[in-house]
Amino acid sequence: MISIKNLSKIYKSKDKMDVTAVDNLNLSINKGEIFGVIGYSGAGKSTFIRLLNRLEEPTGGEIVMDNKDMTSLNNQSLRNERQKIGMIFQHFNLLWSRTVFDNIAFPLEIAGVAKDERKDKVNELIQLVGLTGRENYYPSQLSGGQKQRVGIARALANDPKVLLCDEATSALDPQTTDDILDLLVNINRKLGLTIIVITHEMHVIKKICQRVAVMDNGKVIEQGEVLDVFMHPKEKTTRRFVQQVMGDQEEQSPIHYFVKNYQSGKVLRLHFVGETANQALISKLVKTFNVEINILQGNITQTKDGAYGTLYVHMDGNKEEIQNAIHYIHQTSVELEVEDHA
Structure with a gap:
């Protein structure tokens, strides 16, 4: 045009x-x-x-x-x-x-x-x-x-x-x-x-x-x-x-910053892009798997063609259940970074 x-x-x-x-x-x-x-x-x-x-x-x-x-x-x-x-x-x-x-x-x-x-x-x-x-x-x-x-x-x-x-x-x-x-x-x-x-x-x-x-x-x-x-x-x-x-992403804490506060479980960094940000992912995880999820930090904003943002969470529970939940996340289009507890 x-x-x-x-x-x-x-x-x-x-x-x-x-x-x-x-x-x-x-x-x-x-x-x-x-x-x-x-x-x-x-x-x-x-x-x-x-x-x-x-x-x-x-x-x-x-x-x-x-x-x-x-x-x-x-x-x-x-x-x-x-x-x-x-x-x-x-x-x-x-x-x-x-x-x-x-x-x-x-x-x-x-x-x-x-x-x-x-x-x-x-x-x-x-x-x-x-x-x-x-x-x-x-x-x-x-x-x-x-x-x-x-x-x-x-x-x-x-x-x-x-x-x-x-x-x-x-x-x-x-x-x-x-x-x-x-x-x-x-x-x-x-x-x-x-x-x-x-x-x-x-x-x-x-x-x-x-x-x-x-x-x-x-x-x-x-x-x-x-x-x-x-x-x-x-x-x-x-x-x-x-x-x-979005705020200053450089000021966002790196994932390992949160790990020292927990003695068990895993800290996850979830990166949402486009339609993935509209998924009720946290709710589905809690309902499907026997895990507890605590939201640590996040920032998501909406654009015309979808949303963009990052969410840090701590996931705790049985080791096998945590692994199953992480595997479930990998099947979605949400990008995932995992850090073990200290």
Whole structure:
């Protein structure tokens, strides 16, 4: 759906100190997926997303959307293609003198859509984003989450194939953020939109994205499936983002730390990935085998495609029962590390 090759953006300055905001960036984004781009302030992620619809002109490289090279289009062709790309922003960018209805209708007016058709489309979008009953409200009468819902509806007015989200939840409280993310997932499912999410919050990535690219100093330093990035972060910047939602894994105690506290049994490190984290494993073990299990430490977080986390437990009981329980765990997809008591 979207192929980005050797994309760069260099800002020229009068003192000849050029700034490279996007540096030889390469990405491939699949049709219908929710793709995340994460980076700290100054990483180049907002410049990158504005390059996609040429709100910023690239210095070099290629952006192909739906088999069309965005970087080679003339002005008229670019205007036509931009109608297929919706965009929502951190600070909503609503027209404060217009009602909710009229804000959503605005891009349809510009596109020359007939009045009756506009009305039907706007009412459909108002229902989709959960603003029924607020059609005649002005932005000043809305909460932050409601304003962003207006922004989303307006971005969808021309039936785009791609939705760009530039820090769309950064100005919202945590509960409202989750509500907006749920809405984006619902829109992705109903409309089959390709959604590109720019953020500095790993919570956003883990909740709705299938794949993620990590940006630093204008470059993509790491990319892959969200679960893979959680499991095996390679770069320091990526590890810092994972720590936002998982805590500092380096500060987690090694398995042998717990052993000295027990005179019998075994200490187990259970590593859950994807659907395995949704299994009631501890409950099944206790019900099936004559063992006692004490949870020592753990941290599990949910991503869009499953959960990821680690659980340390002490298992005690008859030696044979313990071995049978461990054998049972090996038959599942839960990764297991075992340490005998001291």
